[in-house]
Amino acid sequence: MTIVKKDKSTEEKILAAAKKIFVQQGMAGARMQDIADEAGINKALLHYYFKNKEQLFEVIFMEAAGRLFPRINEIFLSDQPLFEKIERFCSEYISIVLENPYLPLFVLNEINRDPDYFLGKVWKGRNVPKPEKFLAQIEQEVAKGTIRRISPLNLLMNLISMTIFPFVAKPMFQKNLGLDEWQFRATMEQRKKEIPKFIIDSIKK
Amino acid sequence: MTIVKKDKSTEEKILAAAKKIFVQQGMAGARMQDIADEAGINKALLHYYFKNKEQLFEVIFMEAAGRLFPRINEIFLSDQPLFEKIERFCSEYISIVLENPYLPLFVLNEINRDPDYFLGKVWKGRNVPKPEKFLAQIEQEVAKGTIRRISPLNLLMNLISMTIFPFVAKPMFQKNLGLDEWQFRATMEQRKKEIPKFIIDSIKK
DNA sequence: GTCATTTTTAACCAAATGGTTAACAAAGAT
DNA sequence: ATCTTTGTTAACCATTTGGTTAAAAATGAC
The missing domain is CATH 1.10.357.10 (Tetracycline Repressor, domain 2)
Incomplete structure (x- = not known):
């Protein structure tokens, strides 16, 4: 049984990072750079996956609201x-x-x-x-x-x-x-x- | 009896404006320019009365906490x-x-x-x-x-x-x-x- | 292997933002 | 009236920040 510590896909890493930062800092306080850092990626890559802050925020917010x-x-x-x-x-x-x-x-x-x-x-x-x-x-x-x-x-x-x-x-x-x-x-x-x-x-x- | 609609002092206007903006937007979301606009004054004057955003925030926050x-x-x-x-x-x-x-x-x-x-x-x-x-x-x-x-x-x-x-x-x-x-x-x-x-x-x- | 597509990066840019400067106006003090 | 202090402003500055570009790796198709 191989222990495949498979990397989370980049998108998943971004979502996890964004959730952490947004929930902690709120929309206004969150910095795209912090989200990129937290995800261990470049800021440009963030915009490659999510075209802007608002859209990323919306995904996170909807997911959160959808849970509650x-x-x-x-x-x-x-x-x-x-x-x-x-x-x-x-x-x-x-x-x-x-x-x-x-x-x-x-x-x-x-x-x-x-x-x-x-x-x-x-x-x-x-x-x-x-x-x-x-x-x-x-x-x-x-x-x-x-x-x-x-x-x-x-x-x-x-x-x-x-x-x-x-x-x-x-x-x-x-x-x-x-x-x-x-x-x-x-x-x-x-x-x-x-x-x-x-x-x-x-x-x- | 003269009706002296005395202007609120500038400082009072600033505090009222800051309270409104900070409470609505939070520390991170509040803009010094918005506070100045709301108070009807110049941004430089804001810094004349309160040396920076953090200090102004602290006054508002303490006042709010002090009420609660x-x-x-x-x-x-x-x-x-x-x-x-x-x-x-x-x-x-x-x-x-x-x-x-x-x-x-x-x-x-x-x-x-x-x-x-x-x-x-x-x-x-x-x-x-x-x-x-x-x-x-x-x-x-x-x-x-x-x-x-x-x-x-x-x-x-x-x-x-x-x-x-x-x-x-x-x-x-x-x-x-x-x-x-x-x-x-x-x-x-x-x-x-x-x-x-x-x-x-x-x-x- | 080669070529096309996707993923990732470093460097860059324009706008926004907190904060400063220097000059000007108002208000007391003498 | 003159001078000093206080209040107010327009213009400016440095940094931060969201977002872009163009090129380099990585991946996959053939």
């Missing part, structure tokens, strides 16, 4: 009961993001910089989360009396906030609470179960 | 009972941020870009939030049996996440949930009471 949004929809649109959806959302989402802890801040930041660019590019691709069904489901449970009266919008915000925010504020939490990388991961693993429990304890009648 | 962090401490270190603290935190914090909705993302983003710069500058000023007392207080309540067993760290994360995240994700929530400016504000006003209720319903025995 479609799965949400899949869960929100499924036919599971409410509590199961909440559990699934927390668990799956935290798993996804644990592998790319800096994606949410990156994406939110770029959305903030130019909401309409985002709307035009990502939102088009019908992968846009459609929360209506989930919101309606909450209202049904309220009507059935299985959960207390609560504004569906607020419940949705609570769920998403508790799940995502710790990643967005990761460096702050780490500095302020003195968590090392491992402790942070462990805490987030805990939260896969803690958040659903927290929510259900609050709303279940 | 000290009040937290004030609340967390007070001698109020736990539930009151939670209510006060949500209510006061949302009020503060409603006046500057983009500050949290700005600050988190810059912390992320260079956590140690942040640590060195802001964290020094002893306004650094010290959560120990708050965490201990939660443990006491658990011991007393007034609230159910819950990890203090998780509870703190939940509180902060639900309060701050909607601002960080404001453009996303607005696009996705179709909220206009006014509806967003109204929702956040609601949340001043909704979040504490949500938490207390979850943990109170």
Whole structure:
């Protein structure tokens, strides 16, 4: 069995490098030279593969957004009961993001910089989360009396906030609470179960 | 009574302009020329008041951080009972941020870009939030049996996440949930009471 | 092997950008 | 009024940065 440590193709090296630099520095802060250096290639070669910075950025951004949004929809649109959806959302989402802890801040930041660019590019691709069904489901449970009266919008915000925010504020939490990388991961693993429990304890009648 | 529409001093104009541009574009994306234009002055005059971009940025960043962090401490270190603290935190914090909705993302983003710069500058000023007392207080309540067993760290994360995240994700929530400016504000006003209720319903025995 | 195509590089270029200079105007001070 | 200090400007400069060019390797077709 030959151990073929096959070189990643140049394009793959570029994409990995670009992702690292863009996520760290943002579109404005990223330097094409840094991306080339990180990929171990010449800057001209970068432009041979991707004609300009904006196009390269778009590839990275779409890939990042594509990792974060479609799965949400899949869960929100499924036919599971409410509590199961909440559990699934927390668990799956935290798993996804644990592998790319800096994606949410990156994406939110770029959305903030130019909401309409985002709307035009990502939102088009019908992968846009459609929360209506989930919101309606909450209202049904309220009507059935299985959960207390609560504004569906607020419940949705609570769920998403508790799940995502710790990643967005990761460096702050780490500095302020003195968590090392491992402790942070462990805490987030805990939260896969803690958040659903927290929510259900609050709303279940 | 003379209506003296006194011009803001040049320095004030610069600071207002710089805040707007930096918060919108971040340190890397902000252009000194844009700040000068926004302030209605010459670029040289900008350097007359602030010797370079970094120093100007630091003033803006510290002012922003100074708005967000000290009040937290004030609340967390007070001698109020736990539930009151939670209510006060949500209510006061949302009020503060409603006046500057983009500050949290700005600050988190810059912390992320260079956590140690942040640590060195802001964290020094002893306004650094010290959560120990708050965490201990939660443990006491658990011991007393007034609230159910819950990890203090998780509870703190939940509180902060639900309060701050909607601002960080404001453009996303607005696009996705179709909220206009006014509806967003109204929702956040609601949340001043909704979040504490949500938490207390979850943990109170 | 030879030729055509693809990949890679060093050197270069134009525009953008942070920052400076030197002169000019306004405002006090005497 | 004159002089000094402070505020403001247009023009300029050096560096950085995204992007290009033309030539050299490498790869593949025959």
